[in-house]
Amino acid sequence: MSKKIILIVDDQSDLRRLVCMRLEFGDYELHESENGTRALEITNVIKPDQT
Amino acid sequence: MLKNSEDQLNTNKEKDKQADELTRATTELAFQNKEKEKLADKLILANEEKEKKANELVRANTELAFQSNEKDKRTDELVTANKELALQSKLDSYRTKRVRVAEELTIFIDTANAPIFGVDADGHVNQWNQKSAEITGFQPDEVMGKNLVEEFITAEYRESVNDVFQKALKGDETANFELPIYTKNNNLVMVLLNATTRRDANGDVVGVVGVGQDITELDSYRSKMEAKVKERTRELDTILTLSPDGFVLVNADNIIAYINPALLNMMGLQAGMFIGKSAAIFSDAMTSLYNSELMENTSLIGDEDNERLIYLSYPIVRVLHCNIKTMYAVTGVKEGQVLYFRDVTHETEIDKMKSEFLSTAAHELRTPLASIYGFSELLMNREYDKKMSHEIFETIHRQSVNLKRLLDELLDLSRIEARAGKSFHMVQQSLKELLNESCAEAEGAFNGRKIEVQSSEYWPLLSFDIDKMRQVFNNLFSNAFKYSPKNENVILKKSQREKNGSIQFGVSIVDNGIGMDPQQLLHIGERFYRADESGLVPGTGLGLSLVKEIMAIHAGDIEFISAKNKGMAVTIWLPIVSTKLSDKEL
Numbered sequence: 001m002s003k004k005i006i007l008i009v010d011d012q013s014d015l016r017r018l019v020c021m022r023l024e025f026g027d028y029e030l031h032e033s034e035n036g037t038r039a040l041e042i043t044n045v046i047k048p049d050q051t
Numbered sequence: 052m053l054k055n056s057e058d059q060l061n062t063n064k065e066k067d068k069q070a071d072e073l074t075r076a077t078t079e080l081a082f083q084n085k086e087k088e089k090l091a092d093k094l095i096l097a098n099e100e101k102e103k104k105a106n107e108l109v110r111a112n113t114e115l116a117f118q119s120n121e122k123d124k125r126t127d128e129l130v131t132a133n134k135e136l137a138l139q140s141k142l143d144s145y146r147t148k149r150v151r152v153a154e155e156l157t158i159f160i161d162t163a164n165a166p167i168f169g170v171d172a173d174g175h176v177n178q179w180n181q182k183s184a185e186i187t188g189f190q191p192d193e194v195m196g197k198n199l200v201e202e203f204i205t206a207e208y209r210e211s212v213n214d215v216f217q218k219a220l221k222g223d224e225t226a227n228f229e230l231p232i233y234t235k236n237n238n239l240v241m242v243l244l245n246a247t248t249r250r251d252a253n254g255d256v257v258g259v260v261g262v263g264q265d266i267t268e269l270d271s272y273r274s275k276m277e278a279k280v281k282e283r284t285r286e287l288d289t290i291l292t293l294s295p296d297g298f299v300l301v302n303a304d305n306i307i308a309y310i311n312p313a314l315l316n317m318m319g320l321q322a323g324m325f326i327g328k329s330a331a332i333f334s335d336a337m338t339s340l341y342n343s344e345l346m347e348n349t350s351l352i353g354d355e356d357n358e359r360l361i362y363l364s365y366p367i368v369r370v371l372h373c374n375i376k377t378m379y380a381v382t383g384v385k386e387g388q389v390l391y392f393r394d395v396t397h398e399t400e401i402d403k404m405k406s407e408f409l410s411t412a413a414h415e416l417r418t419p420l421a422s423i424y425g426f427s428e429l430l431m432n433r434e435y436d437k438k439m440s441h442e443i444f445e446t447i448h449r450q451s452v453n454l455k456r457l458l459d460e461l462l463d464l465s466r467i468e469a470r471a472g473k474s475f476h477m478v479q480q481s482l483k484e485l486l487n488e489s490c491a492e493a494e495g496a497f498n499g500r501k502i503e504v505q506s507s508e509y510w511p512l513l514s515f516d517i518d519k520m521r522q523v524f525n526n527l528f529s530n531a532f533k534y535s536p537k538n539e540n541v542i543l544k545k546s547q548r549e550k551n552g553s554i555q556f557g558v559s560i561v562d563n564g565i566g567m568d569p570q571q572l573l574h575i576g577e578r579f580y581r582a583d584e585s586g587l588v589p590g591t592g593l594g595l596s597l598v599k600e601i602m603a604i605h606a607g608d609i610e611f612i613s614a615k616n617k618g619m620a621v622t623i624w625l626p627i628v629s630t631k632l633s634d635k636e637l
Binding site: 012015017018021022 | 421425449
C-alpha cells in the first residue's frame, strides 16, 4: 500500500511548516500550497487523500 | 095629710129656695158672663196692643237692618280708603327707591372700574365716568358735548366705531368691539366695548352707552404672546429645517402638514408632493423606496405609536430609525402624528465594522499564537538536533514579535481614536531633522538599502507631533522596503500644493515593488488589510490604518498611486504654517 498523500493549504508559511513537522513522523507524502488556486492545481496532479 | 102639707110647704119652701138659688146662680152666671165679657174685651185690647208692639218691632227691625247695611257700606269704604292709603305709601317708597337707585347708579357708573361713557343721538358725549377719565387722561369737562368719534378715535377706526354707534342708535347692540382710543398724551389705549342703546322713559332711543374694559395690557400681552408664538415658530422652523433628522407632521385629518428638508433629501423627493396631501401618499412613497429583501410593504402610518428600522434601497442604501408618536391635545383628543426619522446608516455600518474588526482581530492574533503554541509543543514532545531546534526557536521568537507588534499597533490605534488627538504634542518646525533621522533608521533596519532624496532643500514650517510623524515615516519606509525587491532603493520627493485654500507640504515615498491593483487600493488603510496574502512579508495590516489616523489628526492627507507590480507612491500632505523656517532651525 502506497503512502497516503496529504496537501497542506495555509497562507502562513510558519503554520504550514508546523503541520508538516507534526506529520513528518507519520508515513505520509506531504505537499504544501499557500493559496486556494494553487491548491486546486496541485490537487489535479497529485490526487491527495486528505487536504 | 099635714105632714104632706107641711111637707108640701116644706117642699114649696124648698122650691122657692131652689128658685132663689137658681136666680142667684143665674145672676151669678150673668155676672160671671159679664165678667167674662169684660175679660174678653180686655184680651182683645191686649191683643191689639200686642199687634201694635209687633208692628213696632218689625219697624224697628227694618230700621236695624238698614242701619247694619249702612255700617257695611262704611266698612267697605274704609277698606278702600285703607287700600288706597297703602298704595300711596308703596308708591312713595317706590319713588324713593327709584331715586336712590338712580343715585346709586350714578355713583356706580361714575366709580365703576370700567370706562363707561354715553353719547347722544348726535354722537356728542353726555356721560364720562371716572375710569374713562383715568384711562384717557381727559376729564369729563374736556369731553362733554364733544363728538367722541371725531375727536378721540384713531382715524382708521372712525368708520367702524361710527357704524357701531349708528347700529346702537337703531337698537342693534354690539358686544366686544375692540376700540383704540387716543389718550391726552397721545398714547393709544385699547378698550373692549359693549355698545348699548339708551332709551328715555317712553322707550325712545336717545343715545348710546358704551361700557368698556381697558384691555391695553391684555392687548399688549396678546401682542407679546403673538410675537412669542411667531418667534417660537421661527425657531422651530429653523431647527426643523436644519435638523439632519427627518420630520413629518400629520394632522388629525391624516393630512400632511409639514415635512422637513432633511427627510425629503433622504427620500430624494420634493415637498410639493406631500404638503396638504393624504398621509397615505407619503407612506406609499416611503414603501416604494424600501429594500424589498429586508422590508415588508407595510404602511408606516398606523394608529399606534411605534419604533422600527427602515431599510431603504433608493435613492441610496440607507437605514432609517423611524419613531411614530401621536400628539394629544390637553383634552385628550388626538391632534395628529409626528413621524421622526433618523439616519442610522452610519451607526449600523460602524456596528457592522466593529464586529468585523473584532473577528478579524481575533483571527490575526490567533495566527502568530498558533505558531508559538504549536512549535513550543513540538519542542517539548520531540527531540530535535541543534540546528532544527534553533530554527524552531527562531520561528517562535519571530511570531512572538509579530504578536507584540500587532498588539502595540492595536493599542496605538485605539489610543489615537479614543483621544482624537488630545494626546498629541504639536510643535512648529520643519520635517528636515525628523526625515533625516527616519531615513537613517530605515536604512539601518533594512541592511544598507538606500533612500534617495530627489528634491531641493526646501523645508517650510509645519505643525506636527514629532513621535507620531516618526511613526508615520517608519511605517511608510518599512512598507516601501518590505514590498519592493531587495536590491532596489526607495525614492523620497518633496512637493507643495494648494488644497481648499490652504497650502500643503507633501512628502512622497516611492518604491518599485509589488504595488496594488485598483481593487486592493480600495481597501488600503482598512484594519488588518494586507495586499500580500503570502505571509512571507511580516506585517500586521495595521500600519497604514495608523498612518491614516495620524494624518487625519494633523489635518493632513494621504494619497496612494499604484498599479499591480508597478510599485507604489505614497504621499503625505501637511498644512504649511509658514514658508519660512523656524528661528531654531535657521
